[in-house]
Amino acid sequence: MKSAEKLMRRALAGESLPRPPIWLMRQAGRYLPEYRRRRAEIGGFLDLCFTPEAAVEVTLQPIRRYGFDAAILFSDILVVPHALGQKVWFEEGRGPQLEALRDAEDVARLSSAAMHETLAPVYETLRRLAVELPAETALIGFAGAPWTVASYMIEGGSSRDFATAKSWAYSRPDSFADLISLLVEATADYLIAQVEAGAEILQIFDSWAGVWPEAEFRRWCLRPVAEIRRRVAAAHPDIPVIGFPRGAGLLYRDFAVESGCEGLSLDTTLPLTWARDTLQPKATLQGNLDPLLLVTGGDPMQAAVRHILETVGKGPFIFNLGHGIVPQTPPEHVAQLVDLVRG
Amino acid sequence: MKSAEKLMRRALAGESLPRPPIWLMRQAGRYLPEYRRRRAEIGGFLDLCFTPEAAVEVTLQPIRRYGFDAAILFSDILVVPHALGQKVWFEEGRGPQLEALRDAEDVARLSSAAMHETLAPVYETLRRLAVELPAETALIGFAGAPWTVASYMIEGGSSRDFATAKSWAYSRPDSFADLISLLVEATADYLIAQVEAGAEILQIFDSWAGVWPEAEFRRWCLRPVAEIRRRVAAAHPDIPVIGFPRGAGLLYRDFAVESGCEGLSLDTTLPLTWARDTLQPKATLQGNLDPLLLVTGGDPMQAAVRHILETVGKGPFIFNLGHGIVPQTPPEHVAQLVDLVRG
Numbered sequence: 001m002k003s004a005e006k007l008m009r010r011a012l013a014g015e016s017l018p019r020p021p022i023w024l025m026r027q028a029g030r031y032l033p034e035y036r037r038r039r040a041e042i043g044g045f046l047d048l049c050f051t052p053e054a055a056v057e058v059t060l061q062p063i064r065r066y067g068f069d070a071a072i073l074f075s076d077i078l079v080v081p082h083a084l085g086q087k088v089w090f091e092e093g094r095g096p097q098l099e100a101l102r103d104a105e106d107v108a109r110l111s112s113a114a115m116h117e118t119l120a121p122v123y124e125t126l127r128r129l130a131v132e133l134p135a136e137t138a139l140i141g142f143a144g145a146p147w148t149v150a151s152y153m154i155e156g157g158s159s160r161d162f163a164t165a166k167s168w169a170y171s172r173p174d175s176f177a178d179l180i181s182l183l184v185e186a187t188a189d190y191l192i193a194q195v196e197a198g199a200e201i202l203q204i205f206d207s208w209a210g211v212w213p214e215a216e217f218r219r220w221c222l223r224p225v226a227e228i229r230r231r232v233a234a235a236h237p238d239i240p241v242i243g244f245p246r247g248a249g250l251l252y253r254d255f256a257v258e259s260g261c262e263g264l265s266l267d268t269t270l271p272l273t274w275a276r277d278t279l280q281p282k283a284t285l286q287g288n289l290d291p292l293l294l295v296t297g298g299d300p301m302q303a304a305v306r307h308i309l310e311t312v313g314k315g316p317f318i319f320n321l322g323h324g325i326v327p328q329t330p331p332e333h334v335a336q337l338v339d340l341v342r343g
Numbered sequence: 344m345k346s347a348e349k350l351m352r353r354a355l356a357g358e359s360l361p362r363p364p365i366w367l368m369r370q371a372g373r374y375l376p377e378y379r380r381r382r383a384e385i386g387g388f389l390d391l392c393f394t395p396e397a398a399v400e401v402t403l404q405p406i407r408r409y410g411f412d413a414a415i416l417f418s419d420i421l422v423v424p425h426a427l428g429q430k431v432w433f434e435e436g437r438g439p440q441l442e443a444l445r446d447a448e449d450v451a452r453l454s455s456a457a458m459h460e461t462l463a464p465v466y467e468t469l470r471r472l473a474v475e476l477p478a479e480t481a482l483i484g485f486a487g488a489p490w491t492v493a494s495y496m497i498e499g500g501s502s503r504d505f506a507t508a509k510s511w512a513y514s515r516p517d518s519f520a521d522l523i524s525l526l527v528e529a530t531a532d533y534l535i536a537q538v539e540a541g542a543e544i545l546q547i548f549d550s551w552a553g554v555w556p557e558a559e560f561r562r563w564c565l566r567p568v569a570e571i572r573r574r575v576a577a578a579h580p581d582i583p584v585i586g587f588p589r590g591a592g593l594l595y596r597d598f599a600v601e602s603g604c605e606g607l608s609l610d611t612t613l614p615l616t617w618a619r620d621t622l623q624p625k626a627t628l629q630g631n632l633d634p635l636l637l638v639t640g641g642d643p644m645q646a647a648v649r650h651i652l653e654t655v656g657k658g659p660f661i662f663n664l665g666h667g668i669v670p671q672t673p674p675e676h677v678a679q680l681v682d683l684v685r686g
Contacts, residue, residue, distance in 0.1 A: 160503065161669075163635055163638075163669065163671075166633070166635045167635050167638055167639060170633075170635060170636055170638075170639040170643045171639045171641075171643065173643075210590075210612060211611075211612065212611075212612060213611050213612060213631075213633055213647070213665075214612075214614045214615070215650070217612070247553075247590075247612075249592025249593060249612065249613070250592060250593055250613070250614050250617055251612075251614060268554075268555075268556050269553060269554065269555060269556060269557075269560070269590075269592065269594075270592070270593070271557045271593050271594060272557070274593055288556075290509070290513075290556055292506060292509045292510050292513060293513055295506075295510055295513075296510060296513040296514045298514075300513045300514065300516075304556070307558070322556075326504075326506065328506075
């Protein structure tokens with residue numbers, strides 16, 4: 001099947017489909033026993049990302065089980081800082097750890113010179129997936145947005161309040177802007193290379209977009225993503241991009257108008273009638289079931305799914321969660337969800 | 344000075360003032376050396392909340408330094424679960440800890456029978472403050488909103504994703520509703536008693552309101568606060584209430600229309616032109632400088648303060664932060680902020 005004929009691509013081209021395509025953020029992950037087995041065999045998390053055979057296998061696992069309309073490359077947003085020369089490691093139960101950047105000199109030491117070489121196994125994973133996926137399944141590549149990636153690079157991991165990263169941006173905006181520029185360039189190149197390896201759709205995750213006042217949201221979240229989107233379009237005008245400024249609230253509106261993204265992934269909290277009226281005329285919506293409702297299952301999940309389909313399912317729409325699947329999700333609830341969405 | 348003549352009360356009555364009143368959330372706190380000294384002398388954090396002499400002292404410290412237009416009772420939102428019989432303790436550097444509620448039986452064991460007795464020192468603190476505060480300074484009492492307090496009671500402390508509390512609400516809504524009802528009743532009684540002890544304004548903190556889809560926001564955040572506000576008004580129709588549904592984004596609009604609160608405290612991320620156009624016709628706005636800009640100080644802080652004053656300072660408005668002061672704030676930046684706002 002040609003890319004443009006796949007349900008995901010039709011939805012992203014603005015078509016309202018009788019039943020929306022469905023995939024789930026973090027659909028390849030710890031809630032699946034077959035994932036946990038593969039993960040245990042291979043050792044480190046980055047090893048899993050950088051071993052094409054294993055990354056292909058875990059990417060395909062949820063496709064085999066549920067027949068989702070899209071497979072998303074198994075990888076992590078922090079492979080980019082790793083490829084720029086920052087030390088990144090994953091400890092079980094602690095989340096990602098990075099040797100935190102402290103100043104402009106640390107930023108200046110980063111380099112994209114060896115990036116494509118480091119990321120070659122990711123491109124190889126995509127090339128294999130492009131061959132192995134079922135004909136009707138779209139292949140999604142992805143990257144973190146510059147602000148979200150920068151926040152990990154400065155905080156040295158995840159954070160509750162992003163005090164270090166935000167304070168850097170407020171007090172030393174020039175060196176912060178240098179870091180963001182480097183990430184814009186590297187991320188655009190990385191996404192373009194993903195397309196050349198077989199990705200048919202791209203998603204840019206700005207998971208921590210919801211912590212900024214409006215002016216800083218525009219400067220550090222929206223404009224960098226718009227610039228990446230522009231660069232990808234210059235290289236590959238036919239590839240749609242889904243933006244995910246999680247937690248942006250009202251600023252989703254500005255993102256929809258100015259980012260250039262064809263798709264907008266909605267977090268769980270965005271009111272859907274507003275999204276339908278304000279955002280859907282400008283972009284294909286994706287989302288936004290609360291991952292904890294997928295854990296709960298049963299009537300509460302069904303009611304929420306019906307509400308989503310009734311509210312935004314009549315325009316261009318892709319069913320998804322509002323955030324990644326959580327590890328405690330019962331796999332049978334995912335099967336029930338897919339049945340429900342497919343009617 | 345009569346309560347109604349104080350700047351804070353005039354602003355909350357809908358008056359647009361030539362210069363807005365100013366106070367800061369967590370203005371009595373660890374950024375002040377005199378606070379850290381008093382805290383070290385007294386031992387535990389709850390001891391500080393429940394020792395009127397000490398609580399009065401730390402409440403007054405920032406008033407002496409900066410002459411804020413309001414003093415907020417020094418206390419904590421978790422004195423309510425404590426007064427309902429749940430074990431609550433504070434560990435340095437770990438935040439609050441609670442013996443987490445696990446099921447309907449744990450909820451049923453809670454009781455407000457001894458609440459006022461346990462909270463008597465808080466009322467005593469307010470009585471002393473009402474006498475000791477400068478004549479022009481308004482006295483603010485406060486409580487946590489039911490959802491935010493319930494989240495601590497179920498998670499056993501603070502949380503990143505509120506998975507346990509949200510899953511309880513989704514899967515066992517009846518017992519969750521029982522907990523919320525108990526908290527509505529206890530919180531309303533607690534706030535009414537605060538007014539009777541001298542509080543002239545009340546603020547209700549829903550710090551974690553920003554994690555729910557719309558329907559659950561209405562059920563677990565907005566309606567409980569509206570019910571508390573109704574009960575307070577029935578007992579004391581002249582006392583204004585400030586609501587703070589932090590992170591509610593677009594749903595601030597519903598909160599402004601339906602909560603009955605005279606004041607709306609804005610978090611740092613809410614776009615101010617939207618707040619001015621949509622919320623300010625319905626309520627006095629309060630906020631919303633990023634606390635990290637108060638840490639940064641200098642030009643970035645000044646530019647942000649000017650932007651806030653220019654955008655929402657012409658309608659009824661109270662200057663504040665978008666969240667509590669952080670411990671690393673230089674006290675001299677607070678003095679500069681007060682000068683700036685007072686022109």
